[in-house]
Amino acid sequence: MPSSASPSRHRVTASERVGPYTLLRLERGDLEPGVPGQFFMLEAPGRLLPRPFSLCLAPPRELAFLVDPIGPGTQALCELRTGDEIGVLGPLGRGYRLDVERPLLVGGGIGIAPLPYLADHLGGSPPVVLGFRSGEHAEAAALLPGAEVAVDPVLVTELIEPGHDVMACGPEPMLCAVAATCPEAQLAWEAPMACGYGACYGCVVEIDGALKRLCLEGPVLDAARVRPPVEAVA
Amino acid sequence: MRILNASGCLDALAAPEVARELDAFVTKTVTPLPREGNAPPRIAETAHGMLNAIGLANPGRERFLAEHLPRVRELGVPVWVSVGGFCADDYAETCSRLTGIEAIELNLSCPNVDEAADSAAEIVAACRRATELPLYAKLSAAHPDVTDVARAVAHAGADGLSLINTLRAVALDKHLRPALARGSGGLSGPALKPVALHAVSVCHEAAALPIVGMGGVQTGRDALEFAACGAADVALGTVLFADPGAPARVRTELAAACAEAGVATPGDAGPLTKSPETGRKVPA
Numbered sequence: 001m002p003s004s005a006s007p008s009r010h011r012v013t014a015s016e017r018v019g020p021y022t023l024l025r026l027e028r029g030d031l032e033p034g035v036p037g038q039f040f041m042l043e044a045p046g047r048l049l050p051r052p053f054s055l056c057l058a059p060p061r062e063l064a065f066l067v068d069p070i071g072p073g074t075q076a077l078c079e080l081r082t083g084d085e086i087g088v089l090g091p092l093g094r095g096y097r098l099d100v101e102r103p104l105l106v107g108g109g110i111g112i113a114p115l116p117y118l119a120d121h122l123g124g125s126p127p128v129v130l131g132f133r134s135g136e137h138a139e140a141a142a143l144l145p146g147a148e149v150a151v152d153p154v155l156v157t158e159l160i161e162p163g164h165d166v167m168a169c170g171p172e173p174m175l176c177a178v179a180a181t182c183p184e185a186q187l188a189w190e191a192p193m194a195c196g197y198g199a200c201y202g203c204v205v206e207i208d209g210a211l212k213r214l215c216l217e218g219p220v221l222d223a224a225r226v227r228p229p230v231e232a233v234a
Numbered sequence: 235m236r237i238l239n240a241s242g243c244l245d246a247l248a249a250p251e252v253a254r255e256l257d258a259f260v261t262k263t264v265t266p267l268p269r270e271g272n273a274p275p276r277i278a279e280t281a282h283g284m285l286n287a288i289g290l291a292n293p294g295r296e297r298f299l300a301e302h303l304p305r306v307r308e309l310g311v312p313v314w315v316s317v318g319g320f321c322a323d324d325y326a327e328t329c330s331r332l333t334g335i336e337a338i339e340l341n342l343s344c345p346n347v348d349e350a351a352d353s354a355a356e357i358v359a360a361c362r363r364a365t366e367l368p369l370y371a372k373l374s375a376a377h378p379d380v381t382d383v384a385r386a387v388a389h390a391g392a393d394g395l396s397l398i399n400t401l402r403a404v405a406l407d408k409h410l411r412p413a414l415a416r417g418s419g420g421l422s423g424p425a426l427k428p429v430a431l432h433a434v435s436v437c438h439e440a441a442a443l444p445i446v447g448m449g450g451v452q453t454g455r456d457a458l459e460f461a462a463c464g465a466a467d468v469a470l471g472t473v474l475f476a477d478p479g480a481p482a483r484v485r486t487e488l489a490a491a492c493a494e495a496g497v498a499t500p501g502d503a504g505p506l507t508k509s510p511e512t513g514r515k516v517p518a
Contacts, residue, residue, distance in 0.1 A: 005251045006479025043476070048423055049279050050476050073279070089478070194277050194284060195475035198248030201262075201288045202277030211270050211291070216248060 007043065007050070007087035012080045013062055019139030021110065022078040023056065025064045026088065033058035034091025036098070036118035037169075037188050037220040040065070041196040043087035044073030045080065050089065052193045054114035054169070054219070056143070063088075066140070068110040092196045096186050096220050098122065100165035104129065105144075106178060106185075108156055108170025109137060114188060116143045118167060127164070131156025131174065157181065172228050179223035188220045189228075235461055235488065235500040237481050240422075240448045240471030241316035241339060241372070242288060246306050252474070255481035259311045260469065261303070263318040263341045264328060268294030278405045278413035283423030283450075284472055285405050287416040290318055290341075295328050303335075312336040314370070322360035330364040338367050342387075343374035343399035355386040362391030370446060372396035375433040381440035388441040395437055396446045396469070398430045423472040424450040431463045438464025438504075452480075454487025461500035 014025040024042075031040075033055055041050035042065065051073045057064035069075040080086065096118055103126040107115045112130055119126055128147035131154075132138040141149045150156045157177045160166065166185035168178045175187045191214045194200035204211040205218070206227040236257035245262070246253035253259045271291025278285045293302055306313055315332055318341040319325045329338055340361060342354045358371055371387040373380055375398040384395055400420025405413040412418070430449025438445055447465030450472070451457055457468045473480045488500060497503045 005249070005255070006483070007477060041476075047279060048282065048284060048472070048476065087477075192275050192277050194279075194286075194472075195478070197252075197478060198245045199243055199252075199478070200277060200286070200475050201242070201245075201271065201291055202274075202286060204271065204274050204276065204291075211274075 007041065007089040009085045010063075010088045012082050012084045012086070014082055015078070015080055018066065018143065019136050020068070021137075021140055022067045022069065023064055023143075024067055024077060024080060025059075025062050026086070028058075028061050028063050031063060031088060032091060033063060033117070035095030036121045037095030037114050037186075038091035038093050039196065039215075039219060040088055040090030040092065041193075042077060045076040045084075045086065047073045047076060049073070049194050050087070050196070051077070052092075052190075052196050052215075052219075054188065055091065055117050056113045057116050058120070066110065066113040066143070089196065093215055093219050094217070096167050096188070100167070102164045103127075104160065104164030104166050105147075106156060106160060106166055106168035106170070106174075107131070107144075108168075108174040109133060111168075111170030111174070111188070111190075112140055112143065114169050115167075119144060129156050129159035131159075131170070175223075176228050179226070183223055185223045186220055187223050187226065189214055189218055189226060191219075235457065235465075236467040237457070237485055237488075238314065238446060238467060238469040239474060239481075240469040241341065243471040243474050246309055246311070247302075249478060250309050252478045252481065253309055253311050255479075256311060257467075258314050258336055259306065259309070260314040260339060261298075261306060261316050262292055263290050263316040264292050264295055264298045265290055265318045265320075266295050266324045266328065268292065268297065273415040275413065275415055276419075278407075278419070280403075280405050280421065280423075280425070283421050283425035284475075285403055285414060285419035285421055286400070287414045287419035289416065295331070299331055307334060314339050316341050316372070317361070319357075322357045325357045326360040326364040329361040329367070329369075332365065332367060335367065337370055337394075338365065339370045339372050339396050340392075341372050341399070343372055343376075353386070354383050355390040358387045358390035358392050368393040370394040370396045372399055373433070373437075374399045374401070375429050375449075376401050380433050381436050384437040384441040384443070388443050392443060394444040394446065394466075395441065396448065397433045397437055397465075398426070398449050401426065401429065422449070424452055426450040427456060427459075431459060434460060434465050435463040451484065454484050454489070454491040457484055457488045458491040458495060458497075458500055458503055462503040464504050466501070 272289035427450030447460030
C-alpha cells in the first residue's frame with residue numbers, strides 16, 4: 001500500500017493525443033512517482049471501479065499516463081479535460097529491477113506506457129525496440145525518441161539482439177515470445193484489477209506454479225516465474 | 235453501528251492500515267482444504283456493480299489456523315472468521331478449532347462454488363454444538379423467501395445474520411461470451427443495495443437477531459438506510475476496491491447522515507421503518 005490509504009484528488013493539467021492513445025497529465029500533488037513499472041489506480045469517471053495504469057512520464061509536478069480507449073472506463077479517462085479532477089491511488093505493486101548492465105527496453109502497443117519513465121530512470125539513452133499493429137499506433141513511438149520501430153507484420157521480437165537485459169511490456173503473446181528467447185527478461189504483465197492493493201483477488205496469474213495476485217507480486221516479474229494463460233501462447 | 239468489511243473484500247495482511255480502520259475485520263472464507271480458486275478472468279465490471287468468481291481461494295484450515303490467523307490477530311482489530319465448507323461437519327470442525335476471535339460468520343451462500351449438501355439450519359446446528367462463539371449466518375437473498383432461512387437458522391442457534399451475499403449473475407464480453415472464466419459470478423456493488431435492504435428489512439421482522447447489513451454500501455447515507463431497515467451493523471465490500479479509505483469516510487458520513495435525518499444514532503433510525511411486506515411498523 002502507498003503511504004495514503006485513500007485515493008487523493010488530482011487535477012488534469014493536459015490531455016494530449018498520441019496516435020490512437022491519450023497521454024493524460026495530472027498534477028502530482030503529494031504522490032510519489034515510484035519505481036518504473038509500478039502502477040496507479042485512476043478513477044474512471046462514471047464507473048464503479050478504478051483502472052490500473054503504469055506511470056508513463058514523471059515531469060516536474062506532474063504524473064502522466066498513457067491511455068488506450070478500449071472500454072467505457074478508459075474512454076471516460078480520454079474524455080477528461082484540463083481542470084477536471086480524478087482520484088488517484090499509488091504507486092502500487094513492484095516495478096522493474098534497475099540494477100541491470102545492458103538494458104534493452106521492449107514495448108508492444110499500449111505496453112510502451114511504462115518505458116519512457118523507465119528510460120529516464122536508467123539514463124544514458126538505453127536502446128529501445130517497439131512494435132505496433134499499425135502506422136497510426138506507431139505514432140506513439142514519439143514518446144521514446146531514437147526507438148527502433150516494427151509495424152505489423154514485422155514483430156518487435158525480431159528486433160531483439162542477444163546479450164541484453166531485456167525489460168519488456170506489451171500484450172501477452174509478445175511477452176510469451178520474449179520469454180521464450182530471453183528467459184532472464186523482466187516482463188510487465190496486465191490483468192483485470194478492481195483494487196490494485198490485494199483486496200479483490202481478481203488479478204491472479206500463474207506465478208511460481210500457483211495462482212497469485214499480480215498487483216502484489218508484480219506487475220513486473222522475471223520471465224521464468226510466470227506461466228501465461230493458454231490462449232496467450234496460441 | 236459497527237463498520238466491518240464484507241468477507242473476501244479485504245486482505246488485512248496486505249493492507250493492515252485499512253483493516254485497522256474497521257470495528258472488526260472479517261477474514262476471507264476458510265475451507266477445510268486449501269483452494270486455489272477459479273481460473274482468471276475472475277472479475278468484470280457491470281452497470282452499477284461488478285461480478286466476481288474468486289472461488290473461495292484460501293490456504294485451507296490447517297495453514298489458516300497455524301500461520302494466517304495468528305498474524306491477523308496481531309493487528310489488534312477484533313477478528314471475525316468466515317467459515318465455509320461442503321457439509322455440516324466441515325463447518326463444525328473449523329468452528330471447534332477457533333479461539334481468540336470475536337465471532338464466526340458461516341458462509342452459507344457463496345455463489346461461486348457448488349452448494350453445500352446440507353441445509354443452512356443443519357450447518358448452523360452442527361456449529362452451535364461445536365462452539366460457544368457468536369455465530370452469524372451469512373445468507374443469500376436468492377431464495378424464494380429468505381425469511382424462511384432466517385427463521386430456520388435462528389431456531390438452530392445462530393446469534394446473528396449477515397445479509398446479503400452476492401447474487402449469481404452473468405456478464406458477456408464484446409464477443410458475447412461470458413466475461414468470467416467460470417461463466418457466472420456473484421454480483422456486488424450499488425446494484426445490490428435495494429435487494430439487500432429488502433432482505434434486511436424482512437429478516438429483521440422475521441427473526442429477532444442482530445443483522446450485519448451489506449450489499450452496495452458506498453456512503454454513510456447507505457449505512458443509515460441499512461440501519462433504518464433493521465441492521466445493527468454494516469459491512470463494506472466492493473466500495474473498498476475503489477476507496478480503501480471508505481471505513482473512515484463512511485463513519486464520518488454516517489454521523490452527518492444521522493444529523494440530517496434527525497436521529498441521534500443509527501439505531502434510532504431502525505424503528506422508523508415499516509416492513510415492506512406488511513406495511514406494519516417494525517419493532518425496535
